[in-house]
Amino acid sequence: MNPAPLKLGYKASSEQFGPTELLNYAVLAETVGLDSVWISDHFQPWRHTGGHAPFSLAWLGALGARTSRVLIGTSVLTPTFRYHPSIVAQAFATLGAMFPGRVALGAGTGESLNEVPASGMAWPEQKERTARFKEAVDLIRRLWREEQLTYEGTFYRTVNATIYDRPELPVPIYIAAAGPVMAKFAGEHGDGFICTSGKSWDLYTQTLLPSLHTGIGNTPRAFDRMIEIKLSFDTDRERALQDTRFWGALALRPEEKLNIEDPLEMERLADALPVERAASRWIVSNDPDETVQRVGKYVELGFNHLVFHAPGPDQGRFLKLFGEQLAPRLRATFG
Template sequence: MTIPLRLGYKASAEQFGPSELVDLAVAVEDAGFDSVFVSDHLQPWMHEGGHAPAAIPLLGAMGARTSRVLLGTSVLTPTFRYHPGVIAQAFATLGALYPERVILGVGTGESLNEVTLGMTWPDPPERFRRLKEALTIIDKLWSDERVTYEGEFYTVKDATIYDRPDTPVPVYIGAAGPAATRLAGRIADGFITTSGKDPALYTDTLLPALDEGLGKSGRTRDDVDTLIEVKVSYHPDPEEALERTRFWAPLALSPEEKMGIHDPIEMQRRAAELPIERVAKRFIVSSDPDEHVEKIAQIAGLGFRHLVFHDPGQDQAGFIERYQADILPRLRARLGA
């Protein structure tokens, strides 16, 4: 099996409300994109102008309004706000409603989404163990008729998921470090990461870790979906393309600068101090479609076959129209769709 090239859209629930996001999913399908991935945040990165609709009902609404695009989370944390059994039930239901169109993308989480509800934010090793245990429970609930499980963090007693799709929902693991990436290679159907970081992170750390995990499971990259969120700002006006990145300034904060911050107001305050050049560093900012496509092709050339585009601007309808006209045809020709 070889995973096909897919060109997707990031529906940024941190920036847009639920009705608008559902309408955007319809527009994306009409424009020829292959997938829509939704953020799952309890709180947005930015307090002013931010949004945080719940991802699970949002996917249900998107599925009802579309007929073709893949729908997934990028990413959901199945370990703090949710019991893994709740996620198993919810995504089994979504998979039964929209067969072979739903993807469960998971990660170890952000304090922004969990601490506000009284969670004690643990160190990375514990978050990783929680994720592994959660995925074990989800897999058992999807595959076994009756599940009883006593783990380090979670307990399940005499549980059955009664309504499941005929084909299991694929699970993708989001990662920015080697441990979770190896886990994706070992057990997941896909691997999710984000663009705009040091190229050596992908070539020297993440993709070798993915291959290591795949080797342990007797698989190759042809057996998993390699997805990267590609941060882009494409606009005919170069100054506008640059300024549109401003809302996403928190992404430019270093891990140390945003460590443990659970309040969007404080996150916004710290992000406001950053110069626009640093804010835009994570994005491909260009008004030239050929330059834009060339830089995206370089990312795909690292080994990614599912490119999910995240545009930072408020005018998402304009972004979709420009991408449909100027970028998607060039990309498909360049990358051999």
């Protein structure tokens, strides 16, 4: 059973669209009645040809100014390498002060595609990435609540650091997880949880959600269970299928894309996949009732915040179809 009222969101794909076009789509998402907008934070996209990578924090400021209601945030940002945690704390405090109650920090341990090209660093093992992330979340929270913080961590330090412009309402931190350690940490220390659809069903039922629930424990508190639903929906099913080609990299196995930081190489590997494999991570449909039924399986698992990522080049078409044919059905069934 879903633990909270159903929320519907839009994933603004910064890897696929330039900042102005993407901003217009995000404003349309509010217009058609969605509840949230989340932008990915990439330094480099998944593919070179047709790829984009606008700066998410600047873009969120523009989005906040152009909208009035939707929750806005990153899905996801890495507060450990390109950004020092204190800069992330300052940025989201500013956004929260400007748009009170409408800003969330979605964060995760990161990918080499974004961090290595920008810094020339050696990409560390998962154990270090996780340790850095946990320390970064602690530092960000302390900077939001303490004056002149001197912090002596394993990876990060501050000396008499103060965030001067703080939001009146707290900025929630949503933590992304793809395995049990981070899922448990999200339940223990997050205000929300982020994962993505289209993976092995056992991953959700036997690993992520049990670990998340262990972390949350038995103390009642507000907690958002968010999942990015990869949905290619169109009145023309063949068009919906072909639209997934741009995102073929998502269908690559972890070992196929391990430590690849070059978008040209990622693009080459993705384009070699047949369209059926490129579409394997997506719900592909032209039938609204079938789509609601397939999306509903995630609601039945307990996810209450569904953020929809559409792969096609015409996001305006998708959003209008979603607002007309899918959102009313989803809310009537699960809302």
